[in-house]
Amino acid sequence: MKLKTSILTFVIGLFLAMPAFSQGGGQFRVLVFSKTAGFRHQSIPEGVAAVKKLGQEQGFGVYVTEDANQFSDENLAKYDVVVLLSTTGTIFNDDQKAAFQKFVQSGKGVVGIHSATDTEYEWPWYNKMIGAYFLAHPRQQTLRLQVKDKTHPSTWHLPENWLWYDELYEFREVNPAIKVLINADESTYQPAKPMGENHPMAWYHEFDGGRVFYTALGHVESAWKNEVFLQHVHGGIWYAAKGKLPQ
Template sequence: MRKSIVLLALICALFAMPAQAQQQFKVLVAAIPNKYHNDYVTVAKPSFERMARQHNFELVWAWDTRPFDGDLSQYAAIVFLNTPGAELSEPQRKRFQDYIHAGGGFVAVHKAIATAREWTWYEHLVGRSFRTHPYIQTGVIDVVDHNFPATLGLPDRWLWTDEWYEYDAPYSSDLHVVMNVDESSYDPTLIWPGQKAEGMGKSHPVAWYHFFEGGRSFVTALGHTPELYNDRLYLDHLYGGIYWAATGRGIVAEKSAP
């Protein structure tokens, strides 16, 4: 009887091993709590874990920068979740640059954009430099490209509440904007006393992607408050960006006119 139980356990283990080995890719999420972005983590982590189970990828969650001391080539994509690249030490920055140059995928979420001009290369990887943001407000997002994985399934007009980041001019002309915020739907000048925000005008991007020095870069400015990480559409938006950064796939070719 005991031999039968042991044999059954071995058979079950053999069947379980391929299921674990078949995860489609591995993703590192760097989510280092900071002064203005820490309470989101308790919501974001379980949401990312569910995302990983749903989409069959391996998730490595990092509360600090120690994974950047190791082998980054094992990750199909690295997500900086409300964590700017300036958190990395000089040797870690070099490893991350090598990772991008080797064809790695990068995803920047919200605070990851705000680098305070501490690392020029990273700002070029993002594509723009953060300038300021007004109070958290409700605004309307215009999805201008439905052919990119991070916008598949999103409505043309999306009501959203967040910090609407402003940036300086892009570093290159190859940034492909997939979503803008309509500045007529909120007050871009509503900011704290002594500070100034003036908006960006008709073209105010909140998500874009580009290819950079051999790697793939997807950036979304959305994601300040914890509640957003329970929103299904937002999580689909994030996963679409992760999927593209990890694989380079999923961009739908535009149909030519008949």
């Protein structure tokens, strides 16, 4: 009896250590990584479930893990996109960092959501890759988001003026090479540390051989049930995987 219990415990532990998946194959494969070493957002389960659902509906594979050991050359080769879903703090060791860099340099894609910018403050490559570091945020508020670029698949469907409620990030060490998609209109809410007229909230760029999309939105659980926001996320994933923009 004890032997059977030990075997069962081992099997369950092995299963939990492996990436969960919603669907195999498809157009491309996405690894959703939501490890936190700092603040943990309550919306992470909703975000994971929503990306899984997107994969099922849009025909791409979604695999989910919080195990940084999955960041190895061999394992990352299976994926086309890594989604950093509200990660925080220092989450990679040196070997995992090297594998992640090789993944990007091989032409793959990265999607950062919300607190992906509140991650790896001591890693300059990461700062340039993700596009900025989190600085501060005020209380959750409704504001006007200005959609500056509607030629990107993450913004095709959005109005030029998008009224949105969320936790609104302000940034430091912004990479000047990012291409801003959405800007925060600070005249429509009360910022904690104003950035002025140039206050990016979503962006993309090509970096070190790969493609990166980031959105600061997605703090609140309700965002992950909003079809407009989900289309925004889907467009970012699709860009990171395919790298296709209108000519």
